[in-house]
Amino acid sequence: MHVTPPKPREWLKTTTGIYCEPGDFHIDPTAPVDRAVITHGHGDHARPNNRHVLATDGTLAIMRARFGKEAGGQLQSAAYGERIRIGEVDITLVPAGHVLGSAQIVLEYRGSRVVVSGDYKRRPDATCAPFEPQPCDVFITEATFGLPVFRHPPDRHEIDKLLHSLRLFPERCHVIGVYALGKCQRVLTMLRDRGYHEPVYLHGALITLCDLYCAHGVDLGPVLPCAGVPPAALKGRIVLAPPGATNDRWARKLPDVVVGMASGWMRVRQRAKARGVELPLVISDHADWDELIATLEDVGAPEIWVTHGREEALVHQARLMGLRARALSIAGFEEED
Ligand SMILES: [Zn+2]
Ligand SMILES: [Zn+2]
Numbered sequence: 004m005h006v007t008p009p010k011p012r013e014w015l016k017t018t019t020g021i022y023c024e025p026g027d028f029h030i031d032p033t034a035p036v037d038r039a040v041i042t043h044g045h046g047d048h049a050r051p052n053n054r055h056v057l058a059t060d061g062t063l064a065i066m067r068a069r070f071g072k073e074a075g076g077q078l079q080s081a082a083y084g085e086r087i088r089i090g091e092v093d094i095t096l097v098p099a100g101h102v103l104g105s106a107q108i109v110l111e112y113r114g115s116r117v118v119v120s121g122d123y124k125r126r127p128d129a130t131c132a133p134f135e136p137q138p139c140d141v142f143i144t145e146a147t148f149g150l151p152v153f154r155h156p157p158d159r160h161e162i163d164k165l166l167h168s169l170r171l172f173p174e175r176c177h178v179i180g181v182y183a184l185g186k187c188q189r190v191l192t193m194l195r196d197r198g199y200h201e202p203v204y205l206h207g208a209l210i211t212l213c214d215l216y217c218a219h220g221v222d223l224g225p226v227l228p229c230a231g232v233p234p235a236a237l238k239g240r241i242v243l244a245p246p247g248a249t250n251d252r253w254a255r256k257l258p259d260v261v262v263g264m265a266s267g268w269m270r271v272r273q274r275a276k277a278r279g280v281e282l283p284l285v286i287s288d289h290a291d292w293d294e295l296i297a298t299l300e301d302v303g304a305p306e307i308w309v310t311h312g313r314e315e316a317l318v319h320q321a322r323l324m325g326l327r328a329r330a331l332s333i334a335g336f337e338e339e340d
Contacts, residue, residue: 008113008114008115009113010115011115011117011140011141011306014112015110015117015141017310017331017332017333019032019033019034019036020032020033020036020039020333021119021143021331021333023092023110023112025090025091025092025112025113026038026089026090026091026092026094026110026112027089027090028040028057028089028090030042030108030119031047031048031049031121032050032053033047033050033333033334034050035050035051035052035053035054036053036054037053037054037055038053038054038055038057038089039053039055039056039057039075040056040057040058040089040094040108041056041057041058041062041066042058042062042099042105042106042107042108042119042120042121042122043062043065043099043101043102043104043105043106043121043122044061044062044065044066044069044102044103044104044105044184045102045122045184045185046069048121048122049062049065049066049069051066051069051070051073051074051075052070052073052075053075053076054075054076054077055075055076055077055079056074056075056076056077056078056079057079057080057081057087057089057094058078058079058080058081058096058104058106059080059081059082059083059096059104059105059106060080060082060104060219061103061104061105061131061219062104062105062106063078063080063104064104064215064218064219065103065104065184065212065215066078068211068212068215081094081096082096083096083097083098083106083132084096084097091112091113092110092111092112093110093111093112094108094109094110094111095108095109095111096108096109097109097118097135097137098131098132098133098134098135099120099121099122099123099134100123100124100125100126100128100131100132100133100134101121101122101123101124101131101134101185101288101289102122102130102131102184102185102288103130103131103184103185103188103215103216103219103221104131104219105121105122105123105131106121107119107120107121107123107134107135107137108121109137109139115140115141116137116138116139116140116141117139117140117141117142117143118137118139118141118142118143118302118304119143120142120143120144120145120298121145122145122147122288122289122311123145123289123290123298124287124288124289124290124294125290125294125297125298126155126158126294128189128192128288129189129192129193129196129221129222130185130188130189130192130216130221131185134298136298136301136302137302138302138303138304139302139304140304140305140306141304141306141307141308142298142299142302142304142306142307142308143307143308143309143310143331144295144298144299144307144308144309144310144317145289145290145309145310145311145312146295146309146310146311146312146313146314146316146317147267147289147290147311147312147313148267148287148289148290148291148292148295148312148313149292149295149309149312149313149314149316149317150292150313150316151292151316152270152292153267153270153291153292154270154291154292154293155267155270155285155286155287155291156285158193158286159193159197161265161284161285161286162190162193162194162196162197162284162286163197164282164284165177165179165194165241165263165282165284166194166197166199168261168263168282169239169241172239172259172261173238173239174238174239174258174259175238175239175258175259175260175261176234176237176238176239176240176242176257176258176259176260176261177240177241177242177260177261177263177282178242178243178244178249178254178257178260178261178262178263179241179242179243179244179249179263179264179265179282179284180244180245180246180247180248180249180262180263180264180265180266180278180280181209181243181244181245181246181264181265182245182246182266183208183209183212183245184212185288186265186266186286186288187205187209187212187213187243188212188213188216188221188223189286189288190243190265190284190286191203191213191223191224191226191243192221192222192223192224193286194224194241195222195223195224199241200224200225201225201240201241202225202226202227202240203224203225203226203227203240203241203242203243204226204227204228204229204232204237204240204241204242204243205226205227205228205229205242205243205244206229206242206243206244206245206248206253207228207229207230208244208245208248209243209244209245210228213226229242234256234257234258235258237257237258238258238259242257246264246266246278249262249263249264249278249279249280250262250278250279261281261282262278262279262280262281262282263280263281263282263283263284264278264280264282264283264284265284265286266284266285266286266287267285267286267287267288267289267291269283269284269285269286270285295317296320296324299320299321299324299326300324304326305326305327306326306327306328307321307326307327307328307329308328308329308330308331309321309328309329309330309331310330310331310332310333311333314330314331314332315330318330
């Protein structure tokens with residue numbers, strides 16, 4: 004008797020993140036669960052207090068740094084490419100190119116292969132392993148920048164804008180808003196790559212994760228804490244700070260500030276304006292529209308599930324490409340980057 008294997012939609016549910024029934028685990032659960040598999044350390048993917056956590060070394064280190072004892076009951080690390088069986092499901096973590104430790108979760112169950120990509124990008128990033136396209140039957144993709152207006156310019160171009168401003172205003176302090184996990188370290192390595200080897204000053208909230216990246220072998224060049232440095236010494240310097248700090252009291256003590264911000268959202272002029280950003284740098288850790296489409300082509304999956312962002316436009320695009328596509332609409336994801 005021939006039994007047709009169950010379709011992924013019958014064994015992967017979207018409750019509290021993505022729930023895999025035959026393995027009895029959740030991927031990036033939005034509330035604490037018994038067994039969690041975590042794609043990467045950003046706050047809307049990695050949350051505290053799961054009883055058991057499976058993730059890469061890098062992701063576990065980030066979770067420990069952020070949550071301390073609440074990182075999870077039991078923490079199990081998996082190397083990229085290592086195959087791990089949970090229940091009836093084989094799991095492999097594969098690089099996603101998003102931030103240090105970020106992984107796509109490859110699930111194999113009764114002949115079908117599903118890839119939960121988490122967040123990803125396709126551009127080179129010296130701070131993490133590059134995205135590896137995996138052939139699969141169902142590809143679950145993010146869509147943070149899933150609209151045709153989102154086309155990120157070349158990274159090099161954006162970093163050169165910062166270096167150019169620094170030459171133009173050698174007396175002004177350039178305070179650049181960056182997310183603490185990923186963007187901060189990426190901007191540092193990009194500056195070094197463009198030949199900037201001066202010390203870069205860090206707001207206190209960025210130091211722990213920079214140390215963590217260094218401990219994982221990422222060379223950030225000379226970085227110094229801002230704390231204790233006389234404001235006059237920061238003239239003509241680059242200071243990195245969390246996005247919320249660039250316009251607060253702390254920043255007002257700095258000399259003649261140029262406020263910058265490194266984010267994919269800087270593509271939207273009103274957003275830059277609303278945040279008082281004079282120097283918008285369109286640098287994103289997420290795939291842009293063209294990269295999302297290129298990725299659908301690269302993985303060659305006949306079926307696409309879209310989550311996390313502008314779902315409808317990408318669903319429509321996938322259908323135009325002749326693929327089956329659906330929006331997952333999982334609650335609990337924030338607008339990241
Ligand atoms: Zn992320
Ligand atoms: Zn995300």
